[in-house]
Amino acid sequence: MKITAVETEVSERPVPHRFRWRAGLPGSGETNVTTKLTVRTDQGTDGVAYGPRGPILVDLVDRRLRGALLGADPLLKEDLWHRVWEIDRIEELPIYALGLADIALWDLTAKLAGLPLYQVLGGYRDRIPAYASTVTFETTEEYLDVADQCLDHGFRAIKLHAWGDHRRDAKLCQDLRAHVGPDIDLMYDGSAGFDLLEAIYLGRALAEAGYLWYEEPMREFNIEAYRRLGEKVDVPLLSGETSDGAHYNIADFIARGGADLVRTSTHYKGGVTGGLRVAHLADAFNLRAEVHGGGPPNLHLACAIPNTTYYESLITANPIVVEAGIGRDGAISPPTVPGIGWPADVDA
Ligand SMILES: [Mg+2]
Known part of the structure; x- marks a missing residue:
């Protein structure tokens, strides 16, 4: 099995209930910006993950992650996890970006197994x-x-x-x-x-x-x-x-x-x-x-x-x-x- 496409889709929705954290920390904004990551394969099954702060993730996928994933076997998740770890050495990835592709690959794995992820x-x-x-x-x-x-x-x-x-x-x-x-x-x-x-x-x-x-x-x-x-x-x-x-x-x-x-x-x-x-x-x-x-x-x-x-x-x-x-x-x-x-x- 091979990864044939790595796609991003950004969406922005109003935050239903705006809130705050402690003094000094930014609270919720007025909108949530999310990125949907879809990893497609040559056998028709896809893996999907969602992450926050859309444009940052789109940039990282475009410049680094897509190149690391395309053509790879999506079931060799340990190998791909270490590829992302190497990208982290160069990019100092935001903490929420480190596992984005891994989550999509586990979604794919569980779909192939016909079982819920847990x-x-x-x-x-x-x-x-x-x-x-x-x-x-x-x-x-x-x-x-x-x-x-x-x-x-x-x-x-x-x-x-x-x-x-x-x-x-x-x-x-x-x-x-x-x-x-x-x-x-x-x-x-x-x-x-x-x-x-x-x-x-x-x-x-x-x-x-x-x-x-x-x-x-x-x-x-x-x-x-x-x-x-x-x-x-x-x-x-x-x-x-x-x-x-x-x-x-x-x-x-x-x-x-x-x-x-x-x-x-x-x-x-x-x-x-x-x-x-x-x-x-x-x-x-x-x-x-x-x-x-x-x-x-x-x-x-x-x-x-x-x-x-x-x-x-x-x-x-x-x-x-x-x-x-x-x-x-x-x-x-x-x-x-x-x-x-x-x-x-x-x-x-
Ligand atoms: Mg906490």
């Missing part, structure tokens, strides 16, 4: 609990209101993205714990908003409130800072979401004591191939690899591996709008059609 990857479960991952809301009262709506829907776990003020965020986290009681899993995501001193203050508050994990309080360049943070706080640190280097980098986070749980994903860790590598690496250390972000490829990954707890589902509006597929049990199942099973309204 079964091809090993298959651990066909349903997984989701957590409600909030955007940043205005007041504590609004967060508690959103939390009530999430629990009413059936979610049993909530993660906060908050304001980026360590004292105010710490108080919010404790207020939320008091509000929902001890039986709901709570997590906090700092989106790299703090220095070490602030991160220690916040981490101690989260430990007191019994949070399940403390995610990315600082930029992930300096693993030593995470190791020192881990010495000072008792809440489990979830590290390695945005760090470059896929499993090579996560290996150092683990070896140097900068992570109690690690991040994996299909879109930031080099596609399905990279996401699996991180998950299996963590498993060797009896660590969980929590899957970052939603979408069908991440859902398949989460259902393919044993050492992950939840599927991440964003809550971007109040009143809440729950992602299609999340039931009243707060859980979600991956698509059952062969391949990834991209939905028809994928841009939404």
Whole structure:
């Protein structure tokens, strides 16, 4: 089998519910720009992947990726993964571009197998609990209101993205714990908003409130800072979401004591191939690899591996709008059609 065409198609749609993150970070724009990548073969089966920020991906496909893929056997995904890795050495690819082609090739592989992707990857479960991952809301009262709506829907776990003020965020986290009681899993995501001193203050508050994990309080360049943070706080640190280097980098986070749980994903860790590598690496250390972000490829990954707890589902509006597929049990199942099973309204 040979790859005969590599096509891109950019689309731009209005963002249904505009939102923001912590102070200082850009929030959603008014529109989403996505790139659809289609890998065509001489046997008629195609593989499809979607990525963000259209023009950047189109440029990389035109200048680098198409040339690496055309004429190659699409089933030799390890070989193609390393070809992209070599391109990364020259281009320093955006983290979301590293796995774009790999995701399309796994879609193709699963279609050829006639199986949903998670079964091809090993298959651990066909349903997984989701957590409600909030955007940043205005007041504590609004967060508690959103939390009530999430629990009413059936979610049993909530993660906060908050304001980026360590004292105010710490108080919010404790207020939320008091509000929902001890039986709901709570997590906090700092989106790299703090220095070490602030991160220690916040981490101690989260430990007191019994949070399940403390995610990315600082930029992930300096693993030593995470190791020192881990010495000072008792809440489990979830590290390695945005760090470059896929499993090579996560290996150092683990070896140097900068992570109690690690991040994996299909879109930031080099596609399905990279996401699996991180998950299996963590498993060797009896660590969980929590899957970052939603979408069908991440859902398949989460259902393919044993050492992950939840599927991440964003809550971007109040009143809440729950992602299609999340039931009243707060859980979600991956698509059952062969391949990834991209939905028809994928841009939404
Ligand atoms: Mg995060």
